[in-house]
Amino acid sequence: MxxxxxxxxxxxxxxxxGESTKPERQxxxxxxxxxxxxxxTVMAxxxxxxxxxxxxGLEEGTLTIEGTRGDVxxxxxxxxxxxxxxxxxLRRFTLAETIDQEKIEATMTNGILTVVLPKREQARPRQIEVKAG
Amino acid sequence: MAIIRFDRPLFRGPMSEYDRMRREMTALMRAFGGYEDFPPSTAGGVYPPLNISEDTDHIYVRAEVPGIGAKDLQLSVEGETLVIKGERMTNAADEKLSFHRREIECGSFSRAITLPTRVQADKVQAKSVDGILTITLPKAEEVKPKKITVNVG
Structure with missing residues (x-):
């Protein structure tokens, strides 16, 4: 609570x-x-x-989120x-190159969009073990 | 011409009086020239923002409540007052996350509005689709417009 x-x-x-040709608002x-x-994770x-x-959309490191609504x-x-x-x-974000672009997933619940952008293997933090000599 | 009768809280912030004047100007402009697109202002408003419209038989109340599921919303009609209550939960606060941006707010809300006419409280329907809550309130029989036929004497 x-x-x-x-x-x-x-x-x-x-x-x-540029100017929009349609009289719609974004x-x-x-x-x-x-x-x-x-x-x-991006929630919009x-x-x-x-x-x-x-x-x-994901083009050249820019993530574009666009939502079109029907008339209520x-x-x-x-x-x-x-x-x-x-x-x-409409909203755009610049992404770091560490995102695995193939595995992006998105869900929509109750008007909230959730986009999960998994990091690439090599970008994840890794614990490095120190061996005794 | 619709009769607007909504209760306003006593103090809604310094902009409320300006907002009221602006709304009245919109109504006036609409009455004169069908100028529909005067932008609304939500400054100092009460959550959730509402759009209220009517046709001959119903009053429609629409609210944008993204992220609030049907089970987190409570509606009640008492006489001519409609009360909308609800709560938005925090998302994923349990995990170890680092936030880059936090623009979606969480918290509870409660709003009561006086409806412009009497309604049939037992026939009120509400649905929530894609974060938009639509409440359909059938008008009471006695306030619906009646057609009167003129008899040829």
């Missing part, structure tokens, strides 16, 4: 070099990145994105209160 109360965070829009999803002994908050709407609100409804904007998600 945590006593902390959740706060509303202002969404950040993706700043792009937001920067908040992420958690943590590292364990043999992998790096992308509510409204189904499993099929996620695209993860029906068109025949009248808005009474609007506190959050709906849009797509």
């Amino acid at each position: 945590t006593d902390k109360e959740l706060q509303v965070k202002q969404r950040q829009e993706v700043q792009q070099a 937001y920067v999803p908040p992420v958690d990145i943590f590292e364990s002994k043999d992998s790096v 908050e992308m509510p409204g994105v189904a499993k099929g709407g996620v695209r993860i 609100a029906g068109s025949a409804e009248n808005f009474l209160l609007r506190e959050f904007e709906t849009g797509h998600y």
Whole structure:
């Protein structure tokens, strides 16, 4: 049980070099990145994105996470209160070369994307035994 | 034109009054020219941010609650008040991990809102898909619009 109360965070829009041709918004999803002994995990908050709407790309050491969401609100409804904007998600990270690119795995649960990036064998810390001479 | 009647907490931060004015401007602009896209502000708001909409028979309350499963959410309707409570657990805190970034917050939340009309509390449905909670509240029979036929005398 945590006593902390959740706060509303202002969404950040993706700043792009070129202008988008579509009138859609893209937001920067908040992420958690943590590292364990043999992998790096990226968790991204992308509510409204189904499993099929996620695209993860890895090109030249850049990890791209993209989430496309379907339209949630029906068109025949009248808005009474609007506190959050709906849009797509995009975020890029530069990866170290120590990631085993073949073994990247991703799961999507309750709007949170988890990408597990396993480290390459030689990048893992190794205990070196000192032998008695 | 929809009648908006939501209870506001007494003090929501220094920006709340500005937010209220902005919302009213949005409503005004919508009434005049169908200008829909005035950006909302969540500054000083209460978690979770809600989108509320209606059609003739239902009120829809949508909340973005990523990472919170159906079992961690509690909903209740009492009279015209809808209460949403829940908690987001910390992820993988037990292992020996070193964090590079920590932007997803954990904690509990509770929010109560007054609905714009009376609802049939026993027929309220809620579902949580991909981190979006949708609550469908059927309006009470007496507040639904009735068609009145004009008889030829």
